[in-house]
Amino acid sequence: MTTLGTVRRRRLSGLVVLTALLLLTVLASIAIGTRSLSPGTVYDAVHNAVTCPGGPFSCPAGSTAEEIVRGLRLPRTALALVTGLALGIAGALIQGYTRNPLADAGLLGLNAGAAFLAALSIYLFGFTSPEQYIWFAFAGALIAGLVVFGASAVGGGKASPLSLVLAGAAVTAFLQAMTNAVVLLDPTALDTYRFWVVGSVAGRDAAVLWQVLPFLAFGVLLALVASPGLNLLSLGDEVARGLGVNIGRSRALGLAAIVLLSGAATAAVGPIAFLGLVVPHLARVITGPDYRWLIPYSGVIGGLLLLVADIIGRVVARPGELQVGVMLAAVGAPFFIAFVRRRKLVSL
Amino acid sequence: MTLSLKTESVRPALRVGPVSLVLRPIMVLVVAALAAAMLLLFCLDIATGESHIPLGRVIDVLTGGGTRAQRFIVLDSRLPRALTALVVGAALGLAGAITQSILHNPLAAPDMLGITAGASFGAVTVLVIGGGSGLAATLGGPLAALAGGLLTAAAIYLLAWGRSPTGDRGVTGMRLVLIGVGMNALLLSGISWLLTRASLQDAQRAQLWLNGSLNNADRSGLLPAAFALAVVVVVALGSARTLAALRLGADTTRSLGVRIQTQQAILIGAAVVGSSVATAVVGPVSFVALAAPQIARRVLRTPGEPLIGSALIGAILVVGADVASRSVFPADLPVGIVTAAFGGPFLLYLLVRMNRKATLS
Numbered sequence: 001m002t003t004l005g006t007v008r009r010r011r012l013s014g015l016v017v018l019t020a021l022l023l024l025t026v027l028a029s030i031a032i033g034t035r036s037l038s039p040g041t042v043y044d045a046v047h048n049a050v051t052c053p054g055g056p057f058s059c060p061a062g063s064t065a066e067e068i069v070r071g072l073r074l075p076r077t078a079l080a081l082v083t084g085l086a087l088g089i090a091g092a093l094i095q096g097y098t099r100n101p102l103a104d105a106g107l108l109g110l111n112a113g114a115a116f117l118a119a120l121s122i123y124l125f126g127f128t129s130p131e132q133y134i135w136f137a138f139a140g141a142l143i144a145g146l147v148v149f150g151a152s153a154v155g156g157g158k159a160s161p162l163s164l165v166l167a168g169a170a171v172t173a174f175l176q177a178m179t180n181a182v183v184l185l186d187p188t189a190l191d192t193y194r195f196w197v198v199g200s201v202a203g204r205d206a207a208v209l210w211q212v213l214p215f216l217a218f219g220v221l222l223a224l225v226a227s228p229g230l231n232l233l234s235l236g237d238e239v240a241r242g243l244g245v246n247i248g249r250s251r252a253l254g255l256a257a258i259v260l261l262s263g264a265a266t267a268a269v270g271p272i273a274f275l276g277l278v279v280p281h282l283a284r285v286i287t288g289p290d291y292r293w294l295i296p297y298s299g300v301i302g303g304l305l306l307l308v309a310d311i312i313g314r315v316v317a318r319p320g321e322l323q324v325g326v327m328l329a330a331v332g333a334p335f336f337i338a339f340v341r342r343r344k345l346v347s348l
Numbered sequence: 349m350t351l352s353l354k355t356e357s358v359r360p361a362l363r364v365g366p367v368s369l370v371l372r373p374i375m376v377l378v379v380a381a382l383a384a385a386m387l388l389l390f391c392l393d394i395a396t397g398e399s400h401i402p403l404g405r406v407i408d409v410l411t412g413g414g415t416r417a418q419r420f421i422v423l424d425s426r427l428p429r430a431l432t433a434l435v436v437g438a439a440l441g442l443a444g445a446i447t448q449s450i451l452h453n454p455l456a457a458p459d460m461l462g463i464t465a466g467a468s469f470g471a472v473t474v475l476v477i478g479g480g481s482g483l484a485a486t487l488g489g490p491l492a493a494l495a496g497g498l499l500t501a502a503a504i505y506l507l508a509w510g511r512s513p514t515g516d517r518g519v520t521g522m523r524l525v526l527i528g529v530g531m532n533a534l535l536l537s538g539i540s541w542l543l544t545r546a547s548l549q550d551a552q553r554a555q556l557w558l559n560g561s562l563n564n565a566d567r568s569g570l571l572p573a574a575f576a577l578a579v580v581v582v583v584a585l586g587s588a589r590t591l592a593a594l595r596l597g598a599d600t601t602r603s604l605g606v607r608i609q610t611q612q613a614i615l616i617g618a619a620v621v622g623s624s625v626a627t628a629v630v631g632p633v634s635f636v637a638l639a640a641p642q643i644a645r646r647v648l649r650t651p652g653e654p655l656i657g658s659a660l661i662g663a664i665l666v667v668g669a670d671v672a673s674r675s676v677f678p679a680d681l682p683v684g685i686v687t688a689a690f691g692g693p694f695l696l697y698l699l700v701r702m703n704r705k706a707t708l709s
Contacts, residue, residue, distance in 0.1 A: 101526075106533070151696050166454060166642075167699050173635045174692025177685040180559050184682070190555060191548050198540040273533040322541070329537035336530045337507055340523055 011293050014286050018300045022081075025307045029077040033314050037068070045070065075206040080310045080324065081303045082209070083201070083265040084275065086216045088302015089223050090261035091276025092283065092294050096230045097254045098164050104276035105141075105262035108168035111271035112175035113144025114263060115197060119179045123189040131207050134267045138215070141263030144171055149255050199270035199325020201310055212264040219260030220299070226253045227291040234289060272325045274332040275302055281339060305332075378648055382660040386434070389667045393430040394422055396675050432565040432573060433667045433683065436626040437636055439577045441662020442584055443619040443626075444637030445644070445653040449591045450612055451525055457638035458623035461528030463501050464637075465535035467627035470496025472539050472554050476546040489557075490569065490628040497624025500535065504528050505616065560633035560684025562670055569629035576625035583618035584655050587611060595652045633684040635691040636665050646698055665691060 031042045045066045087105070094103045105111055117140030118133045127133045148171050152164040183190040229250040232240045237247055262276065283297035306324060313327035322330075391406045401422065408414050409422040444457040458464050470492035508524040539558070543551045584591075590611045593600070602608060623637060644650075644657035669686035677686070 147696075151700050167696060169460070169638065170692045170695040170699070172692075173638070173688045174696075177559070177634065177688030177692070180555065181681060181685050181689075184552075184555055184559065184685075187548060187552055190552060194540070194543045194551055198537070198544055273537055274530075277529075277533070323544070326537050326541040329534045333530045333534035337527050340526045340530070341507065341510055 011287055011297075015293075015296060015300065018297070018304065022300055022304045022307070025304055025311070026077055026081060029080065029307050029311050030073045032311050033068070033073060046074070075204070075209055076201050076310070077307065078206075079204055079209050079268060080201045080306045082213065082216055083269050083272070084303035084306025085299040086219060086261040086265040086302070087272060087275040087306070088279040088283075088298040088300075089220060089295055090258050090265070091278075091302070092280040092291070092298035093223055093226065093230070093254055093258050093261075094276065095280050096234065096291055096294075097251060097258070099234065100164070101281070103164075103168075104274075105258070105266065106271060106273050106276070107172070108164070108258075109144040109148050109171035109175060110141040110259065110262045111266050111273075112172040112179070113140035113142070114138065114266040115193075115271055116140050116175040116179045116182075117143075118196065118267070119182045119189055119193045122192050123182045123186045126188070128192055129205070131205060131211065134208060134211055137267035138212075138263045140175075141266055142259050144175060145255060145259040145263070147171055149251070196270045198323040199272040199328070200323035201269050201306075202321065202323070204269065208268050212268045215260050215264040219257050219264065222253060222257035222260065223295050226250065226257055227295045230254065230291040231289075234291070270325060272306070272328060274328050274336065275305060278332050278336050278339075279305060281336075375648055375650075379656060379660065382647070382657065382664065386660055386664050386667065389664060389671060390430055390434055393433060393667050393671050394426045396671055397421075397426060428567045428570050429562055429565045430667065430670070432570050432629060433562055433670045434663045435570065435573045435577050436630050436633060437640075437663035437666030438659040439573065439580055439622040439626045439662070440633060440636040440666070441640035441644070441658040441660070442577075442580050442655060443622040444639075444662070445641040445655050445658035446580075446584055446591070446615050446619040447637075448641050448653050450594055450615055452595070453525055454638075454642055456525050456528070457641075458619065459632065459634060459637055460532060461501075461504065461525070462530075462532030462535055463497050463504075463528075463620055463623055464627050464632045464634075465532050465539065466500025467493040467497035467624050468558060468632050469500075469535045469538055469542075470494075471557065471628070471631070472542050475554050475557070476542050476550055490572075493628035494624050497620060497627060500531055501616070501620040501624070504531055505613070556682060557631040559682035560631040560687070561682040562630055563680065563682075565630060573625055573629045576621050580618045580622035581659070583614060587615055588655060591615070591655070592652065631682070631684065633666060633669075633687055635684075635688045636662050639691040639695050640665060642695060643698070 027039070027042060027046075030046060031037045031039060037045075045068075048066060091104050094105065094108060095101055098108075114137040117136040121127055121133045121136035125132070148164065148167045151171075152167040179193075183193050229240075229245055232243050232245045233247070233250060235243075240250075241247055265272070279298050279302045280294065283294050283301050287293040287297050306328065309327040309331055310324040312331065313322035313324055316322060316327075391403055391410070394410075395401050395403050395406045399421070401418065405414065405418060406422060409418050410427075414422065440458075447456050447458060447461065448454055450456075471489045473496075474488040474492040504524065504527050507527050510523070543554060546554065594608070594612075626633070640662035641653035641658040644654050644661045645652070647661070648654050648657045650657070665687050666683060669683045669690065672690070673681045673683055673686045
């Protein structure tokens with residue numbers, strides 16, 4: 001017999017198990033690479049880094065292993081963790097608000113918006129590093145999000161799921177074309193852009209992490225605030241309105257969270273397909289449709305998936321590596337297809 | 349009292365073999381207007397270029413007149429390009445109309461289902477590995493594109509085969525769309541990865557092709573494209589009634605005596621051939637297969653995606669984009685960039701207008 005109490009206990013223990021798994025993956029991500037480190041070395045290096053007075057990323061030089069951990073692996077792992085978390089939550093929010101199991105940041109034009117302004121700024125100002133074009137990418141996601149949600153909400157603020165996704169497709173196609181026009185005009189922009197657009201957490205400076213972290217934190221906060229309202233919205237607009245939900249305000253809250261999370265994540269690591277699409281489906285298997293659980297689960301699973309993909313990418317193509325965006329697609333697509341084949345999809 | 353049948357209220361129908369169409373005067377007028385607009389753009393496309401030829405002279409040459417020099421420019425150098433644009437556009441429009449009708453999803457165009465991406469992946473692989481020059485690029489690229497599109501479609505179809513929620517075996521629309529979206533993301537990411545492996549020069553060449561360029565369109569590509577279009581047209585028009593029935597849902601269709609799986613497979617096959625060949629010939633011209641059926645549906649005010657209307661709109665979009673790319677813009681932009689630049693905002697405008705109407709009524 002399953003009572004409400006056992007369901008809640010199962011959800012809670014599931015979350016604990018997943019978080020433990022996430023921590024193990026974090027350690028693996030620090031240990032595994034072109035030069036693999038033993039667990040003891042990793043522990044020492046992380047311990048020294050964390051207890052360092054100047055913060056984990058600005059410590060005086062130590063051993064080579066410590067250098068690798070502090071200078072490369074730690075920022076990379078942290079970046080993968082937070083962007084995965086952000087993209088997972090953003091995916092759950094987008095699917096919830098659009099009531100469309102196919103929706104993700106890519107489909108609604110946020111990635112394309114970020115990519116367009118990034119490419120444009122690379123072309124106009126000759127930027128070469130992410131810290132320079134990150135703000136443009138962020139603004140691009142915001143503008144694209146506003147246009148998509150705005151266009152589908154014109155007239156009474158009733159954004160139907162279908163018109164939202166159609167508007168997203170229209171904006172994506174337009175922005176992609178504009179991006180392509182820019183990179184066709186300028187070979188240097190193409191050269192920078194093609195390495196950004198695959199989606200990678202490698203070689204990103206710790207500064208990138210600090211720049212996006214406030215936005216991500218605020219986004220997560222908004223997502224948690226939005227989740228009870230999202231539960232009511234999933235009953236349908238009429239019912240939600242009847243239960244006293246201010247639908248316009250609830251949607252605006254959701255939009256703000258989505259743009260913050262996926263815009264900042266995309267700006268930091270490039271457009272990552274699949275994560276936002278797959279993660280909520282995985283989470284829903286355990287949690288069911290309750291967004292108060294679905295959102296934390298999606299965050300943890302998102303971080304876990306991005307880290308695992310990044311680790312595999314470092315191992316399979318030694319001495320080089322596969323970018324995490326490519327890895328996620330290569331691992332995520334077959335998984336997603338198997339998932340679609342096996343389960344009767346939860347309708348939203 | 350005599351029994352009288354009100355025959356005048358029955359709409360006149362056109363029957364050619366198994367094909368029968370109900371004729372509505374307004375619809376016939378709109379289709380004729382679209383065809384006229386398409387022909388005008390077609391002539392304009394031939395007229396524009398490095399040396400401008402007056403429109404009257406173009407029509408003169410096309411109907412058999414003109415000097416030898418004019419005949420050379422019009423018939424040998426510009427006509428293949430304009431015809432390629434026309435054929436590619438029509439094929440994409442039709443392919444989009446078929447897939448969107450069958451899958452009951454306005455987003456289920458070949459570009460969203462990964463078929464175009466599969467074709468692109470094939471072509472870019474050859475370009476990156478073969479170095480983008482010589483025989484491998486001129487012959488291998490289009491062939492690899494065709495193979496990529498067909499393989500991707502076959503993979504999606506096989507993967508989508510299984511037991512549906514109602515219990516019978518076959519392909520369900522929703523699963524097909526989902527698996528297609530998955531394949532699309534995989535292939536697009538694969539293309540991005542290939543581009544990071546290429547030399548900058550090859551990456552540039554690939555980028556140009558990836559935007560659908562008519563610059564290299566000549567007779568060699570036109571023939572296969574026209575053949576593919578012919579196949580799609582024949583299959584589509586032969587199955588127009590099935591498409592209309594499929595719109596009513598699987599159970600209703602079955603009760604009307606249609607063998608759903610076979611018909612679906614044939615129709616999807618035709619759409620795949622059409623869009624793959626179009627991609628092989630000029631590269632992925634984005635947005636036409638997605639937008640043309642939706643625009644046609646609204647222009648013609650039909651409940652589903654109209655076949656002939658979608659083909660006409662598709663051709664208008666691509667030919668018009670080619671004219672615009674060479675007359676409006678300073679640089680000779682690939683036609684795919686122009687179709688998206690115009691198609692994107694237009695679909696957005698249609699959506700906004702539709703939303704307004706829905707709230708007014």
